[in-house]
Amino acid sequence: xxxxxxxxxxxPASEKEHPPGSSPSLSRVEGSRTDINGTTSPxxxxxxxxxxxxxxxxxxxxxxxxIQQHLPMAQQMFAALRAAFQHAVETHHLxxxxxxxxxxxxxxxxxxxxxxxxxxxxxIRTVLEQxxxxxxxxxxxxxxxxxxxxxxxxxxxxxxxEYSLQIILQFMQEQKQALDPSDxxxxxxxxxxxxxxxxxxxxxxxxxxxxxxxxxxxxxxTYENExxxxxxxxxxxxxxxxxxxxxxxxxAVFANKYSVGSPVVASLIHWxxxxxxxxxxxxxxxxxxxxxxxxxxLNMVRxxxxxxxxxxxxxxxxxxxxVYAALSFLRNLALPAENKAMIGTLQLIEVISSLWSLNLNPxxxxxxxxxxxxxxxxxxxxxxxxxxxLSPDPDSPAHEKTYLSLLLLLFGxxxxxxxxxxxxxxxATICRCIATSSQGLPQGSTSAILHRLYxxxxxxxxxxxxxxxxxxxxxxxSEGWFALALMARSKEGSAAVSEVLHQMEVxxxxxxxxxxxxxxxxxxxxxxxxxxxGNTSRSGSNSIDTRSEQEREMQAKDRxxxxxxxxxxxxxxxxxxxxxxxxxxxxxxxxxxxxxxAQELMTRAESEDRxx
Numbered sequence: 001x002x003x004x005x006x007x008x009x010x011x012p013a014s015e016k017e018h019p020p021g022s023s024p025s026l027s028r029v030e031g032s033r034t035d036i037n038g039t040t041s042p043x044x045x046x047x048x049x050x051x052x053x054x055x056x057x058x059x060x061x062x063x064x065x066x067i068q069q070h071l072p073m074a075q076q077m078f079a080a081l082r083a084a085f086q087h088a089v090e091t092h093h094l095x096x097x098x099x100x101x102x103x104x105x106x107x108x109x110x111x112x113x114x115x116x117x118x119x120x121x122x123x124i125r126t127v128l129e130q131x132x133x134x135x136x137x138x139x140x141x142x143x144x145x146x147x148x149x150x151x152x153x154x155x156x157x158x159x160x161x162e163y164s165l166q167i168i169l170q171f172m173q174e175q176k177q178a179l180d181p182s183d184x185x186x187x188x189x190x191x192x193x194x195x196x197x198x199x200x201x202x203x204x205x206x207x208x209x210x211x212x213x214x215x216x217x218x219x220x221x222t223y224e225n226e227x228x229x230x231x232x233x234x235x236x237x238x239x240x241x242x243x244x245x246x247x248x249x250x251x252a253v254f255a256n257k258y259s260v261g262s263p264v265v266a267s268l269i270h271w272x273x274x275x276x277x278x279x280x281x282x283x284x285x286x287x288x289x290x291x292x293x294x295x296x297x298l299n300m301v302r303x304x305x306x307x308x309x310x311x312x313x314x315x316x317x318x319x320x321x322x323v324y325a326a327l328s329f330l331r332n333l334a335l336p337a338e339n340k341a342m343i344g345t346l347q348l349i350e351v352i353s354s355l356w357s358l359n360l361n362p363x364x365x366x367x368x369x370x371x372x373x374x375x376x377x378x379x380x381x382x383x384x385x386x387x388x389x390l391s392p393d394p395d396s397p398a399h400e401k402t403y404l405s406l407l408l409l410l411f412g413x414x415x416x417x418x419x420x421x422x423x424x425x426x427x428a429t430i431c432r433c434i435a436t437s438s439q440g441l442p443q444g445s446t447s448a449i450l451h452r453l454y455x456x457x458x459x460x461x462x463x464x465x466x467x468x469x470x471x472x473x474x475x476x477x478s479e480g481w482f483a484l485a486l487m488a489r490s491k492e493g494s495a496a497v498s499e500v501l502h503q504m505e506v507x508x509x510x511x512x513x514x515x516x517x518x519x520x521x522x523x524x525x526x527x528x529x530x531x532x533x534g535n536t537s538r539s540g541s542n543s544i545d546t547r548s549e550q551e552r553e554m555q556a557k558d559r560x561x562x563x564x565x566x567x568x569x570x571x572x573x574x575x576x577x578x579x580x581x582x583x584x585x586x587x588x589x590x591x592x593x594x595x596x597x598a599q600e601l602m603t604r605a606e607s608e609d610r611x612x
Contacts, residue, residue, distance in 0.1 A: 162199060162200060162202075162203035163203070164194065165191060165194040165195070165200050165203060165204060165209070166203070166207060166209060168187055168190055168191055168194075169187075169191060169209050169212040169213070170212070171187070172184060172187045172188075172212070172216065173212050173215065173216070176216070176219050176223075180230075181220075181223075181230050181233040181234050181236075181237050182233065184216070184220075184237050185233070185236070185237055185240060188213075188216075188237065188240050188241060188244065189240070191244065192240075192244050195244060195247065195248060198251075201248055201251050201253060202253050204248060205248065205251070205253045205254050205257045205258075206253070206257065210245065210248070210254075210258075210264055211264065213241050213244065213245055214245070214264070214267065214268075214282075216237075216241055217238050217241055217242070217278065217279060217282060218279075220234045220237055220238050221234075221276060235278070238278040238282075239278065241282075242278060242281055242282040242285065245282060245285070245286055246282070246285040246286060246289065249285070249286040249289040249290060250289040254289070254290070255290060255292060255293075255296075258290065260290075260296060260299050260300065260304070265287070265290065268282075268283045268286055268287050269283070269287070269304065269306065271283035272284070272287075272306065272309045272310070272313070273309065277318065277319045277321065277322050280313060280322050280325070280326075281321055281322055281325045284310070284313075284322075284325035284326050284328065284329040285325055285328075285329075287300070287306070287329060288325070288328055288329035288332050291329065291332040291333055292332070294335070294336040294338075297332065297333050297335060297336050297339055298336055298338060298339065300333055301333055301339045301342055301343065302338075302339075302342070306329075306333065307330060307333055307339075307342065307343045310326045310329060310330045310333075311330075311347065311348055311351060313326040314326050314327065314330075314351045314352075314355075315351050317354075317355075320360060320361055320364050323355070323364060324361075324363055324364050324367055327364070327367040327368055327370075327371050328367055330343065330371055331367070331370055331371045331374050334371065334374045334375050335374065337378055337379075340374075340375050340377070340378070340379040340382060341379055341381055341382070343375055344375035344376070344379060344381070344382035344385065345385070346385045346388065348375070349372070349382075349385050349386060349388075349403050350403070352368045352371060352372055353403045353406045353407070355368045356368065356406050356407065356409070356410040357406070362414070362416035362418070362419055365410065365414065365416070365419050366416065366418050366419045366422055369407070369410075369419060369422040369423055369426055370422055372386075372407070372426055373422065373425055373426040373429050376426065376429050376430060376433060377429050377433065378433060378436070378437075379433065380433055380434070380437040380441065380449075383430055383433050383434065383449070384449070385403070386402065386403050386404050386407075386430070387402050387403075387404055387449070387452050387453065387456075388402060388403060389401065389402060390402065390403070390405075390406075400456065401456075402452075402456055402457070404430075404453075404456075404457055404460075405456065405457060407423060407426065408423075408457060408459055408460070408462070408463070410423065411423045411424075411462065411463050412459075412462075417470075420463065420466055421466075421467065421470070421473070421476055423463045424463035424464055424466055424467040424476075424479075424480060424483075425467070425476070425479060426463075427460060427461075427463045427464055427483065428464060428467075428479050428480065428482070428483035430453070431483045431486040431487055432483065432486065434446065434449055434450065434453070435486050435489075450490050450492060450493065451492065453492075454490075454492035454493055454495070454496055455492065458496070458499075460487075460496050461484065461487060461496040461497050461499065461500045462500060464480045464483050464484050464487070464500075465480070465484070465500040465503065465506045466480075467479060467480030467483075468480040468481055468484065468506065468509050468510075468513075469505050469506055469509045474551075474554055475554070477558065478554055478557060478558050478561075481513065481558050481561040481562050481565065482561045484497050484561075484565050485561045485562070485564040485565040485568065488564075488565050488568035488569055488572065489568050489572075490572070491572045491573070493572075494568060494569050494572035494573045495572075495573060497565065497569065498569060498573050498577065501569075504602070504605070504606060507602070507605055508602060510562055510565070510566075510588070511588065511598045511601050511602060512598060513555075513558050513559055513562045514559055514562050514563060514566070514588050514591055514592070514594070515588075515591070515592055515594055515597070515598045515601075516555075516559075516592050517597060517598035517599075518598060519598045519599060519601075519602045559591065559592075563588075563589065563591060566585050566588050566589055567589065569585055570582070570585050570586065570589070578608055580604055580605075580607070580608040581605070581608055583604075584596075584601055584604055584605055584608075587601060588601070
């Protein structure tokens with residue numbers, strides 16, 4: 001019988017410590033525009049080219065406010081404006097006459113009914129222009145008040161000109177000495193709202209505004225040295241900027257704009273060696289998002305050798321968020337087949353396995369296993385590294401253990417289901433890799449690898465068994481049956497599979513997959529779907545097949561692979577199993593037309609286990 005290997009790819013389940021540091025040699029990201037070929041030209045903006053753009057922006061904002069109908073928000077807006085302007089009067093001695101203060105108070109009250117007072121709106125604009133001219137931090141509160149006044153109306157943001165975002169970021173850059181971290185966070189929050197729309201993302205990248213936020217991260221460390229009491233707030237600011245940049249760097253426009261040789265990318269590569277955690281996290285996330293094509297990944301590994309820097313980051317283990325970001329970046333780099341051997345060294349496997357013995361965040365352990373699976377996929381050399389002894393000394397107990405042994409220990413120790421599933425998929429990848437690489441190996445090599453795999457890891461089939469019994473991800477279940485069928489093709493592998501089939505939950509899943517019947521005496525919905533193939537059920541009644549075409553195909557493949565599994569077990573262990581167990585396997589070979597029902601097969605299997 002042939003295995004059905006038509007299994008869809010499964011995407012892994014793809015988010016703080018920020019100790020301060022210093023890097024006197026770090027160069028600031030240059031404020032230049034970089035095209036896809038890496039050439040640069042001076043940055044220009046609508047604000048630089050036309051000094052009236054700022055006034056146009058305010059005019060547009062007030063044009064939207066004129067038709068503001070969200071009354072509670074408008075009321076809050078005028079109240080906030082009054083507070084901001086009062087502070088400006090006290091700080092800058094602005095001449096705001098009592099008449100205008102009264103008009104603003106009246107507008108505050110009128111907002112309950114919606115304001116149409118264009119005169120007061122235009123006067124507010126004049127005051128804002130004065131604050132902008134004075135470079136006053138009060139402008140932030142006033143602008144936030146205006147933004148809050150129409151924040152609920154999606155049309156407002158949709159009609160804002162692209163350079164609105166540029167004004168915010170340039171103001172943040174120009175006033176960085178005067179702004180508090182809370183002010184910066186407000187501006188970053190506003191910028192993030194703009195960047196949820198594609199046209200602002202395009203403008204942000206094309207105008208070179210990425211450098212504004214990269215510079216803001218660097219500046220935050222300088223500010224932190226001067227204001228140690230603001231460390232927590234600055235740490236949150238850096239995290240917010242990093243998330244924003246990570247989202248933008250995942251867009252196609254970013255990849256088209258910044259080549260691997262561009263100044264921005266060069267700065268990010270330099271950040272990988274910086275001792276400050278948030279700069280390395282930002283670098284890993286942005287460069288990892290850029291590593292979406294084989295060409296870029298090959299360039300980063302073969303020419304720039306970034307995998308070696310990432311290995312050092314993981315070896316240091318200074319902060320788990322940095323390690324997590326490095327693991328994710330390295331996994332992207334390992335996607336091209338040509339990179340797997342270069343990345344998957346014994347040193348990398350040693351570093352990855354060291355993470356399994358620590359009581360870490362499940363995300364970090366999942367990411368480490370996911371990276372391991374990626375470097376093993378189709379690379380028999382890396383499978384051999386995984387099967388290396390932990391100690392070269394034959395007298396050491398560690399000599400009888402391998403790096404795969406440590407992975408299986410993690411499977412038994414962790415409670416995280418996603419990590420358990422990823423370990424199962426890694427074992428499936430090993431089985432697949434050995435099966436597909438056997439033709440290219442010297443005679444006897446495959447047998448030696450298989451012997452080492454099964455002789456030193458008696459519980460090797462447990463992760464695969466778990467994949468077949470979970471019900472959340474059908475495609476994971478299919479992968480489990482396929483890998484167990486591959487495992488059963490060798491005599492030692494059949495023994496490992498036979499062992500896990502003594503678990504009634506696993507054996508019940510096998511019976512249900514093959515017969516299409518539930519093992520609890522009646523057909524469950526999923527079991528009915530498996531058996532409903534247009535034929536009459538065992539009870540003689542007709543059923544309507546409600547499954548989708550994809551579900552029918554997947555369940556048919558599962559049954560086919562499960563039948564291959566049973567056939568291989570009969571061939572390799574038929575003389576070693578009990579008469580009852582052999583008769584059960586023979587009945588299963590009839591598939592849905594088995595002479596014995598699912599409940600009868602389970603009863604016989606349970607009685608055999610009790611007898612043993």
